[in-house]
Amino acid sequence: MKVKELLSKPSKTTLRDKALLLAHLLNKDHKELYLMESLEVPIEVERAFFEGLEALEKGYPLQYLLGEWEFYGKSFYVEEGVLIPRPETEVLVEEVLKRLPKDKRLRGFEIGVGTGCISISLLLHCENLTMMANDVNTKALRLAKRNAQRHGVSHRLLLFGGNLFEALKPTTFDFIVSNPPYIPKERWESLPEGVKREGYNSLIGGLKGWEVYEKVAESLDIYLKREGFFAFEIGHDQGGVLKELFESKGYKVLVLKDYSNQDRVIVGWRS
Ligand SMILES: C[S@@+](CC[C@H](N)C(=O)[O-])C[C@H]1O[C@@H](n2cnc3c(N)ncnc32)[C@H](O)[C@@H]1O
Structure with a gap:
């Protein structure tokens, strides 16, 4: 599937959180992702993305999936x-x-x-x-x-x-x-x-x-x-x-x- 298709999958998770998750799995900045909408996503990343979405929908914190989070302008491992x-x-x-x-x-x-x-x-x-x-x-x-x-x-x-x-x-x-x-x-x-x-x-x-x-x-x-x-x-x-x-x-x-x-x-x- 393409980036655009994955991001537009219906879900309770916000577009921003989906983009943060997918960008993390693709090792990209989430702002870059919107410029790569037609990129074909490798199957193993696609699988990890859906697993991540499922966890988010059960209330698992996005920050722990990403492994880092921003504080006072810097990123910290979490x-x-x-x-x-x-x-x-x-x-x-x-x-x-x-x-x-x-x-x-x-x-x-x-x-x-x-x-x-x-x-x-x-x-x-x-x-x-x-x-x-x-x-x-x-x-x-x-x-x-x-x-x-x-x-x-x-x-x-x-x-x-x-x-x-x-x-x-x-x-x-x-x-x-x-x-x-x-x-x-x-x-x-x-x-x-x-x-x-x-x-x-x-x-x-x-x-x-x-x-x-x-x-x-x-x-x-x-x-x-x-x-x-x-x-x-x-x-x-x-x-x-x-x-x-x-x-x-x-x-x-x-x-x-x-x-x-x-x-x-x-x-x-x-x-
Ligand atoms: C609310 S968290 C704050 C963590 C971090 N300073 C922050 O602001 O994100 C409280 C921290 O205090 C630690 N803590 C709890 N009781 C403590 C104690 N008696 N002595 C030292 N650290 C303690 C916890 O393990 C936890 O890491």
């Missing part, structure tokens, strides 16, 4: 069991970059690195920065390493396995950043099957959802420099409760919105 980078997390990256001075050496720490999209984006935009980043998921750590190598920043990113601040030697950072799991446990069952593929520990923060922030708040003081700041992604309905939590620990905080005007990031520093 794998099942590790969170797919989200556009709203770009707001977190923006808010950190805005606060980084360009004229001194900086050290940051990320809790829960996942694909590495946050730390790597920060490193790509701030040459005077080195990052340490951890995760409890070894698959995520391997993926973050591959992504750091892909983008040429692995010499400035130290990855290690660990739960929150455990395994961290006594040290202080200019900032601490995280997009921790923040969904309440009771919502797990009702999440779409495709989202569940990203993994329980990537998504679920505990009974209330904000338990990870509570634990982090206990130790922030030890690991932040006096003039340091923290920046965390939060659930759209957690701005109020988390503002109260961090203020009760002596921080001044700002709750910032994402592109859909929802609370999405909390930034704080010592008052």
Whole structure:
């Protein structure tokens, strides 16, 4: 079959997603594909395309079929069991970059690195920065390493396995950043099957959802420099409760919105 015929097959999948899938299987850019509508597609690619379409229709994430996804203008390898980078997390990256001075050496720490999209984006935009980043998921750590190598920043990113601040030697950072799991446990069952593929520990923060922030708040003081700041992604309905939590620990905080005007990031520093 020709490219045009495959793309026009009736399906619940959007034309854009079909084009992304077919382009990936043909090893082409999806924008090029529209210029090759009469190209005859090899039979094995055709078969893989239909298998892919079937998976998409059952809710399997396109990003995992493609094996990579765009975040903050760069492509990151993604794998099942590790969170797919989200556009709203770009707001977190923006808010950190805005606060980084360009004229001194900086050290940051990320809790829960996942694909590495946050730390790597920060490193790509701030040459005077080195990052340490951890995760409890070894698959995520391997993926973050591959992504750091892909983008040429692995010499400035130290990855290690660990739960929150455990395994961290006594040290202080200019900032601490995280997009921790923040969904309440009771919502797990009702999440779409495709989202569940990203993994329980990537998504679920505990009974209330904000338990990870509570634990982090206990130790922030030890690991932040006096003039340091923290920046965390939060659930759209957690701005109020988390503002109260961090203020009760002596921080001044700002709750910032994402592109859909929802609370999405909390930034704080010592008052
Ligand atoms: C919401 S995902 C964020 C991943 C990535 N930073 C991003 O924004 O795409 C949360 C990550 O935190 C990790 N994680 C969960 N609990 C953790 C803990 N106690 N200590 C360190 N990492 C943790 C998960 O394995 C997951 O990779």
